[in-house]
Amino acid sequence: MTGFALGVDxxxxxxxxxxxAAERLRPLAEKGEPGRVNRPLLAALGELGLLERVFASGALELCLLRESLAYGCTEAETALALQGLGxxxxLRAGSEQQRERWLPGVRAGRTVAAFALSEPGAGSDAAALALAATADPAADGDGDGDGRGWRLSGEKCWISNAPEADFYTVFARTGEGPGAKxxxxxLVPADRPGLSGAALDMLSPHPIGSLTFDGVPVGPGDLLGEAGRGFRVAMDTLNLFRPSVGAFAVGMARAALDATLAYTADRTAFGGTLSDLQAVAHRVAEMATRTEAARLLVYAAAGAYDRGAGDVPRRAAMAKLLATETAQYVVDHAVQLHGAVALQRGHLLEHLYREVRAPRIYEGASEVQRTIIAKELYAGVAGAAGAVGTAGVAGVTAR
Known part of the structure; x- marks a missing residue:
């Protein structure tokens, strides 16, 4: 594996x-209402061409974009990432008609997208989805008049941008096979009959809600890709966005670290600055080392994705796991070193302390990432053992 370093550009x-992020986007974020979609902020992201970069760039550039925005304005970073995720x-699996109808508005920040995978009983175990897509010739939700369709019945929960999104990428069980198959x-527009939702009051400030599907009609023209292949659509999306969740976490960690360096170098206590105390200096050194290690792993995973490497699931899981756990550690210790001032509403660290907790859960909790990593590692062991066994048989035959 090669090392990672940014070029001058x-x-x-x-x-x-x-x-x-600090000068243009943060003022718009501060005017927004917690738990609601900030459409002026989205419009600014579109006007600045940043939403276009989400779809035109590879994983490495997406990570740079998310880390940099997170450093200066976490709300802007999250708004951008949710558009990309939804x-x-x-972009990857939709028809030409779907892409032409929806993506220009997403890129411009006019159309709000959402990724609807999780359910009340299927969060970490995404293959256990219960939202049912029941065949119904009368449904024909796409309006193409071909008399073929399904009705969606069930619930989704913990859906970012719900219930205010303009359309949802929805994963439902059509029953071609068991589990993920x-x-x-x-693609379900928000105005489909039978679709309703409610906002959830969460710790982090970005919008999250639940969705109820009461016989929502969908047709073949609403499919993203092929019937029965939706789980692959979800995993392809998550494999791209998991390293960039790590980049989001790294951006928060770097912001907390820089704030801590400035504060401890200036704050006087016990006859000197806090940075003169070995206990403080060593803790800051640990924070910096963990942040740098997480950053390197994130960009190694992004590079692997862009190269089309075969070990992307393992690398993506490692990157998300280490970066989100590291960000929690760094922000927590930054609060401790600042003391009570960091607990005041409006303080950077008070804000980061609320923001940093969720990434260890969404897009696969830390425990799920460890499961993925272990599964990929043992699959490699099994593959190597099989190769050795095959080579042995071939050798005996050759004699």
Whole structure:
């Protein structure tokens, strides 16, 4: 594995993004209402061309974008990422008609997208989805008049941008096979009859809600890809976005670390600055080392994705796991070193302390990432053992 280092142009671009986030986007974020979609913020992301970069870039550039925005304005980073997460399945698996109908609005920040995978009884175990897509010739939700369709019945929960999104990428059980083999992906406009939702009051400030599907009609024109292949659509999306969740976490960790360096170098206590105390200096050194290690793993995973490497699921899981756990550690210790001032509403660290907890759960909790990593590692062992066994048989035959 090669080392990671940014080029001069990339460093300059990241610096510009951090400044843009702090000076242009943060004021818009501060005017928004917690738990609601901030449409002026989305429009600004579109106007600045940043939403376009989500769809036109590879994993490495997406990570640079998310880390830099997170450093200066976590709300802007999250709004951008949710647009990408909700609409990327349309880009990858949607028909030309679906892409032409929905993606221009997403890129411009006019159309709000959402990724509807989790359910009350199927969060970490995504293959256990219960939302049913029952065949119904009368449904024909896409309006093409071919008399073929399904009705969606059930619930989704913990859906970012719900219930205010303009369309949802919805994963439902069409029953072509057991488990993941019987899941299909649909593009469901928010105005479909039978679809309703409610906001959930959560710790982090971005919008999250539940959705209820009461016989929502969908047709073949609403399918994203092929029937029964929806789980692959979901996993392809998550394999791209998991390393970039790590980049989001790294951006928060770097912001907390820089705030801590500035504070401890200036704050006087016990006849000197806090940075003169070995206990403080060593803790800051640990925070910096963990942040750098997480950053390297994130960009190694992004590079592997862009190269089309075969070990992307393992690398993506490792990157998300280490980066989100590291960000929690760094922000928590930053609060401790600041003391009570960091607990005041409106303080950077008070904000980061609320923001940093959720990434260890969404898009696969840390425990799920460990399961993925272990599964990939043992699959490699089994494959190697099989190769050795085959080689042995061939050798005996040759004699």
């Amino acid at each position: 990339q460093e300059e671009w990241c610096g510009q993004l951090r400044a843009l 609409a990327y399945p349309v 019987g899941v299909s992906a649909f």
